[in-house]
Amino acid sequence: MLLVKSAYSDRLEEASKLLEHITSLSETGGVLESSILKSSYTLLLYNNLEATVSSSISYIHEKASVCKYDDLSDEFKKLYASFYHFDISRKKVKEHLDGTVSGNFRFPDYDEYCKRITIFSGNIDLRSLNDFNEKYGIGRIDLRGRTPDNILTIKNKRNKLAHGEESFRDSCRHYTLSELQELGDSLEKLLSKFIELVEVFVTDGRYKTPVV
Structure with a gap:
């Protein structure tokens, strides 16, 4: 799990550095550049979500294999x-x-399993992640406030950018820096909780038959 957490931390740092760069551009009047990078920031957040979840599931399968x-x-x-x-x-x-x-x-290990079984039928959000947790017996992620909506926003922005429904210059142009930071904070809350649940799940050996 150390590798999963290390890679997750690296991706958080990348997002933080990008947000700092967006802030700098906004202060110097680089409107077009900052607009494009704002969209790139939401894409970076979603990539962190997908990569962290995938590597965590791979870790579970490795232990159970x-x-x-x-x-x-x-x-x-x-x-x-x-x-x-x-x-x-x-x-x-x-x-x-x-x-x-x-x-x-x-x-089966994760790669074998994914060749035959689709774990997520669409892109990941809080609901689909909780559906996965229930299926594996990991435990529910209960997040309040704006966090669930923010995670949904990250997913939807990723889809619209990936499918060309919105351009990088327009998709997040009107987002303030504090709103972008809130998206990042929400993602960190979600993934930190997910990693915590996975780590406890594996440490306790809950993928195995309970010892009577």
């Missing part, structure tokens, strides 16, 4: 079954069942 079916929690047994036993040809049914019964099959 040593486990046989019988070793897994109920939630992870469902994930295992969806990977190995869903939509397979009749020829492979016995092979997959034998692999499970014998213990030769282990919980």
Whole structure:
């Protein structure tokens, strides 16, 4: 988890440096440049969201990949079954069942899993992240105030920029520096809480069958 947290911190620093540069440009009258960079800032925030969530899920899968079916929690047994036993040809049914019964099959790592299963059907926001947490048994992220709306704004801005619905010069032109900072603060609240939940989840071994 140290690598996940280190990369996350580096991306936070990148966003902070970019916001400082936007502030400097705004003070010297670089309207066009600062408008473009404001949009780039929201894109950088979303990239941090997606990268941190993906690397955290990869870490969970790495820890669980040593486990046989019988070793897994109920939630992870469902994930295992969806990977190995869903939509397979009749020829492979016995092979997959034998692999499970014998213990030769282990919980799939993240890259393997993503080749067959879509974890997020769209882009990530607080709702979809909580849906993921529920499916994995991690725990709910409960954030109040403007934070959920700000996370949704980051996602929506990313989509509109990526699909060309809004230009970089216009998308965030009217955002104040304090509003941009608020977006960044909201993302940090979300990801810090998510990382905390994942770390506790893995440390407690909650992906495994509870020891009676």
